[in-house]
């Protein structure tokens with residue numbers, strides 16, 4: 001848990017503007033990018049190819065029932081906002097309503113279902129090769145993996161996070177997408193790169209990756225022996241908090257691995273522990289919702 005004393009003298013990096021509020025043009029997605037497929041760019045020969053491209057997206061907490069602290073009224077409760085996780089103690093009906101709302105919004109952008117995973121901090125990758133039964137947005141007994149890839153149009157892959165790094169990826173020309181959830185353990189196991197390899201197995205060649213907001217190195221304090229162990233193998237992952245305590249930079253680990261794998265990667269700025277519109281397990285404890293990283297090939 002980070003304090004505030006150090007931050008008055010050593011301010012954090014500038015924060016981007018808060019995502020647009022739902023219902024005011026922003027919908028439930030805090031960030032999204034549509035990547036054109038073959039023939040999607042200007043200058044492409046007419047009639048060549050029919051690739052649909054891909055969409056990468058991130059949600060934030062700022063959904064229904066959430067107001068920024070200090071905005072007046074009742075302070076937000078621990079799960080207020082767009083919580084998409086069924087495993088964190090939130091009201092199941094509320095979470096399913098949030099998932100339906102997100103599925104409805106994505107349906108307008110070519111996604112027929114949203115495929116959630118049962119994340120276990122591992123590095124196994126699920127290859128999704130068909131739209132879920134009945135096009136449902138809820139597949140029972142979600143597989144216990146931390147990454148998934150698909151070339152099936154209409155399947156939106158989702159990873160859920162509160163501090164961990166959501167990695168969303170696509171080769172929009174090949175029509176292949178992937179997602180990975182990378183906390184400390186998943187990053188050290190190389191989960192995002194395993195997903196890239198699985199995407200290449202589906203025909204992806206030029207993969208682009210985007211890392212969503214996660215807990216930053218200034219906030220993610222860890223025991224000194226853990227930092228030392230990580231530093232011995234991956235120096236880029238060792239860091240220091242504002243207060244001078246040992247910490248890890250998980251996003252840096254992921255970026256280094258993706259670069260080594262030949263993947264162009266960028267990071268959407270923002271620290272989950274520092275932004276009220278994002279959930280943080282480190283800040284809020286077990287009563288913390290989850291946002292999603294999403295990737296799909298529009299159907």
Ligand SMILES: [Zn+2]
Nearest residue numbers: 216219271274
């Ligand atoms: Zn931070």
